[in-house]
Structures are given as structure tokens and as C-alpha cells.
Amino acid sequence: MKILITGGNNSKALKLLKAFPNHFVLLADYGEIPIVTTDKYAFTSLGVLNKESIAHILLNFCITESIDCIIPLHDFEIQPIAKSSVLFGEYGIQVLLPEADNIDEYFKEGNNIYSDFAVFIAGECIFSTNQDLPKTDYKDLNGIFGFDNQDFKLFTI
Structure with a gap:
């Protein structure tokens, strides 16, 4: 699977590499990016930032680069991508975010610093930095979440 x-360019994005050891990860950002490619990951540019058409820019990029899954980390990408997740799905691109109707519950703008993070796909925890994460029902969680004491918020920058 190819994950965007x-x-x-943020250290938080680099932390996520260990959550996907069996997949190719494309780390992308806006503007000039040093182009680095390895067997497991690569850095690339998304071009000039235009917040007004962010969903279109990212969908076009995902289609062009044959992306299977997108994980948006910038605060300004969360709402537009969540609202466009059905469109991404029509192109076979999984959006790793909660449903648009529930996103406000998990979204907190600003500096989100949590001691741990976990990756959930359709409620199933596939990776956690905290091995003591209780095995409870997380059916509403889809995406990358920072957490302290069961307070889950989207892992954003």
C-alpha cells in the first residue's frame, strides 16, 4: 500500500513512519521540499499552498501518484478532506479521518502535544506507542490520534 x-517536513510526520513498516510512505508538504527516496519512504512537494482548493489539490496528487491512503496532518486540511472523503473513496483512496459529522469531537486546532499516539482503521487499533492502551470499543475512531488518559484528539500539526 502507498500512503501519503x-x-x-514536521517531526510529527516522521514519527508515523514506525506505524507503517510494511508500506511505502510518501511524506509530502507544500513549497520546496528536499527530494529524498528510500525503499520505505520518500519526501515530495505538493506544490504551492492554496487553502481554498486543498481537497482538489490533494485528490489530484493522490490520483497522479497512485496513493491508496491519505493521512492529512495540517489543521487546515482536516475539514476539507473529511468532507471530501466520499469523493476520495470513489477513486479507491482511503481517508484516515473520522466521519465529517463527528470530526469536531476529535479536532482541536493548535499545538496538540500528547504523550502517545495510536493509529485506528475503522475502530481497530493497528499501532500504538502505548502498549497499555485498553482493549475497548473504538468503533468511532478512524485516523491518527494523540491521547492521554483516553482523551483522543486528531494527531495534527
């Missing part, structure tokens, strides 16, 4: 993680 936006905010690739």
Missing part, C-alpha cells in the same frame, strides 16, 4: 502523509 501531509506535513512531511
Whole structure:
């Protein structure tokens, strides 16, 4: 699977690499990016930032680069991508975010600093930095979440 993680210039994005050891991860950001390619990951540019058409820019990029899954990390990408997740799905691109109707519950703008993070796909925890994460029902969670004491918020930059 080929995964796109936006905010690739941020150290938080680099932390996510260990969550996807068996997939190719494309770390992307806006503007000039050093082009680096390895067997497991690569850095690339998404071009000039235009917040007004962010969903279109990312969908076009995902189609062009044959992306299977997108993980948006920038605060300004969350709402537009969540609202466009059905369109991404029509092109076979999985959006790793909660449903648009529930996103406000998990979205907190600003500096989100949590001691741990976890990756959930359709409620199933596939990776966590905290091995003591309780095995409870997380059916509403889809995406990357920072957490402290069961307070889950989207892992954003």
C-alpha cells in the first residue's frame, strides 16, 4: 500500500513512519521540499499552498501518484478532506479521518502535544506507542490520534 502523509517536513510526520513498516510512505508538504527516496519512504512537494482548493489539490496528487491512503496532518486540511472523503473513496483512496459529522469531537486546532499516539482503521487499533492502551470499543475512531488518559484528539500539526 502507498500512503501519503501531509506535513512531511514536521517531526510529527516522521514519527508515523514506525506505524507503517510494511508500506511505502510518501511524506509530502507544500513549497520546496528536499527530494529524498528510500525503499520505505520518500519526501515530495505538493506544490504551492492554496487553502481554498486543498481537497482538489490533494485528490489530484493522490490520483497522479497512485496513493491508496491519505493521512492529512495540517489543521487546515482536516475539514476539507473529511468532507471530501466520499469523493476520495470513489477513486479507491482511503481517508484516515473520522466521519465529517463527528470530526469536531476529535479536532482541536493548535499545538496538540500528547504523550502517545495510536493509529485506528475503522475502530481497530493497528499501532500504538502505548502498549497499555485498553482493549475497548473504538468503533468511532478512524485516523491518527494523540491521547492521554483516553482523551483522543486528531494527531495534527
